Each structure stands twice: as C-alpha cells, then as structure tokens.
Amino acid sequence: MSGLGSPSFRSVVFAVAWRGAYKALTTPSIVLPTIMFPLFFFVAFAGGLSQLAQLPGFEFSSGYTAFQFCFVLLQSAAFGGVFTGFSIARDFEYGFARRLLLGAPSRPGILVGYALAALVRWAAVAILLTLVALAAGMDVSGNGIDLVGMYGLAAILNTAALLWSCGIAMRFRTMQAGPLMQLPTFLALFFAPVYVPLDLLSGWIHAIATANPITYVLEAVRGFVSGEPVYVGTAFALAVGLAAGFALWALRGLRSAERAGA
Numbered sequence: 067m068s069g070l071g072s073p074s075f076r077s078v079v080f081a082v083a084w085r086g087a088y089k090a091l092t093t094p095s096i097v098l099p100t101i102m103f104p105l106f107f108f109v110a111f112a113g114g115l116s117q118l119a120q121l122p123g124f125e126f127s128s129g130y131t132a133f134q135f136c137f138v139l140l141q142s143a144a145f146g147g148v149f150t151g152f153s154i155a156r157d158f159e160y161g162f163a164r165r166l167l168l169g170a171p172s173r174p175g176i177l178v179g180y181a182l183a184a185l186v187r188w189a190a191v192a193i194l195l196t197l198v199a200l201a202a203g204m205d206v207s208g209n210g211i212d213l214v215g216m217y218g219l220a221a222i223l224n225t226a227a228l229l230w231s232c233g234i235a236m237r238f239r240t241m242q243a244g245p246l247m248q249l250p251t252f253l254a255l256f257f258a259p260v261y262v263p264l265d266l267l268s269g270w271i272h273a274i275a276t277a278n279p280i281t282y283v284l285e286a287v288r289g290f291v292s293g294e295p296v297y298v299g300t301a302f303a304l305a306v307g308l309a310a311g312f313a314l315w316a317l318r319g320l321r322s323a324e325r326a327g328a
Contacts, residue, residue: 074171075178082166082179086153087186100149100187104142104195108134112202115261123266128205128292135199136287137260139216140280142195143224144251146188151231151247154180158239158323167324177232177316184228185221192217207293215298216290219283222305227251229312236319239326258284279304 090096112134119130126133157163170176200206208216231247238246257274258281259267267275275281286301 072172075175078170078172078175079179079182082170082176083182083186086150086180086183089153090150090183090187091190096149096153100146101191101194103145104138104191105198107141108138108195108199111138111261112199118262121262121266124262126263126288126292127294128207129203131199131202131204132206132291133288135195135204136216136291137255137258137284139192139195139220140223140284140287141255142191143188143220144227144255145248146191147184147224147227147229148231148247148251150180150184150187150228151235152241152244154232154235155239155241155243155247158235159241163239163323173320173324174317177229177313177320180232181225181228184224188221188224192220206291208290208295209293212290212293212295215295216287219287219290219301219305222302222309223280223283226305226309226312229309229316233312233315233319236316236323239323254278254280279308 090100112131115134116130118124119126119133154163157166166176167173206213230251234243234247237243257271257278259275264272264275264281264285282297283301283305286295286297289296289298
C-alpha cells in the first residue's frame with residue numbers, strides 16, 4: 067500500500083476527486099436534486115414557519131431566516147455526503163469501482179478522493195444557498211472567524227456523512243442500500259432542534275435532542291451566525307469524532323469490497 071503523501075496516493079486522490087466532482091456538477095440528474103432540495107427546505111422552513119419566532123422564549127438575535135439557514139446548511143452538507151455515497155454504490159453496480167480497486171495503487175487515496183468530491187459538490191450548494199439566504203434578508207452578526215467556524219463545522223459533517231455512506235456502499239455494493247445511508251442521517255438531523263431552540267422543546271423529543279450530537283453542532287453553527295458562539299469545543303470534538311469513527315468504518319468497508327472482489 068502506498069504511503070500517504072506519496073505520488074501514487076496524490077494521483078489516486080486527484081483522479082477520484084476530479085471524476086466525482088465533475089460528474090456531480092455536470093450531470094443534470096445529479097446536480098438538480100443536490101441544489102433544489104436544500105433551496106426547497108430553506109424556502110419552506112424560513113418562510114412558512116417564520117411565525118414560530120414569535121413564540122415566548124424564542125431568543126435568536128439574527129432572526130428566523132438565519133435560524134433556519136443554519137439547519138439547511140448542515141442538512142445540505144450531510145446529504146451532500148450521502149448523495150456521494152449513492153454515486154459510490156452506482157460505481158460498484160456499473161463495474162467502475164472494481165476497475166478502480168484493481169488499478170489504484172493507494173487504497174486510502176480512493177476514500178480521500180471521494181471525500182474531496184463530496185466536499186466540492188457541497189461547496190457549490192453552500193455558496194448558492196448562502197447567496198439566496200442573503201438575498202432573502204438573512205442577518206449575519208458573526209465576524210470572519212465565526213463564519214470560518216460555521217462553514218468548517220459543516221464541512222466536517224459533510225465528510226462524516228460521506229464516510230458513513232461510503233462504508234455502507236462498499237459493504238453492499240448496490241444502490242438498494244441507499245435507504246441505509248439516508249435514513250440514519252435524516253433521523254439524526256431531524257431529531258435536533260430544527261424549528262425552535264432546544265430550550266423550547268419538551269418531553270421525549272427534548273431528551274433525544276439533548277443526547278443527539280448533531281444538536282450541539284447545530285447550536286454552534288447558529289451561535290457563529292449570531293456572533294454569540296456556544297458549544298464550540300464540544301461541537302468540533304463531536305464532529306471530528308464522528309468523522310474519525312466513520313473513517314474507520316469506511317476503511318473496513320473498503321477491505322470488505324476488496325475481499326469480495328468488488
């Protein structure tokens with residue numbers, strides 16, 4: 067196996083990343099859902115649910131548009147990783163992944179390449195989503211460092227979701243495993259405080275949201291936007307921990323694919 071940083075590792079990373087990003091940004095059947103779903107959720111949540119900001123105890127200085135932008139940003143990051151996982155499963159079904167495993171001198175380079183492709187794919191969506199939110203009047207009170215933290219957390223979540231989906235795709239090697247990639251990600255996101263702050267939740271949903279690591283990532287992102295950072299250390303530790311754990315999961319999935327002959 068070629069070492070990290072070797073020419074063969076870099077060549078595999080570049081080749082896989084370029085192919086994945088090019089397909090994601092130029093294939094209408096891929097790029098349109100990637101862009102339209104986050105925009106739909108943002109318009110539906112920020113516009114249709116804006117009256118929730120009038121609830122007693124709802125305290126968020128940047129307004130409901132920014133409140134929902136933060137969630138949709140994380141949602142787009144997570145599902146950008148999941149959708150790239152779909153592409154990996156499709157590569158196995160069409161035989162490309164088998165040729166890749168046979169020809170690539172660096173196995174870790176394959177995972178890093180897919181992760182970079184997912185990041186590029188999400189970055190395009192994040193830019194468009196941000197522009198739409200600003201055009202809709204989103205108030206951003208955070209400074210430049212806060213915004214770096216906000217997008218940095220979202221990028222780590224994108225990588226974590228990609229690695230989770232990659233592990234599934236490489237174990238099952240079929241598009242039929244798509245629900246296994248998508249459903250846990252969907253539940254983790256929507257069991258966070260999506261529509262109102264955590265303090266306004268009650269009962270079992272409050273208990274689940276409190277135990278959900280995505281809650282603290284979301285709260286930190288909202289803190290960055292409002293210029294009042296909260297849970298910063300906790301959020302980064304949890305996000306990096308998820309990415310590291312799923313990196314091991316993806317590597318084992320890669321070995322499973324190798325043993326099965328893809």
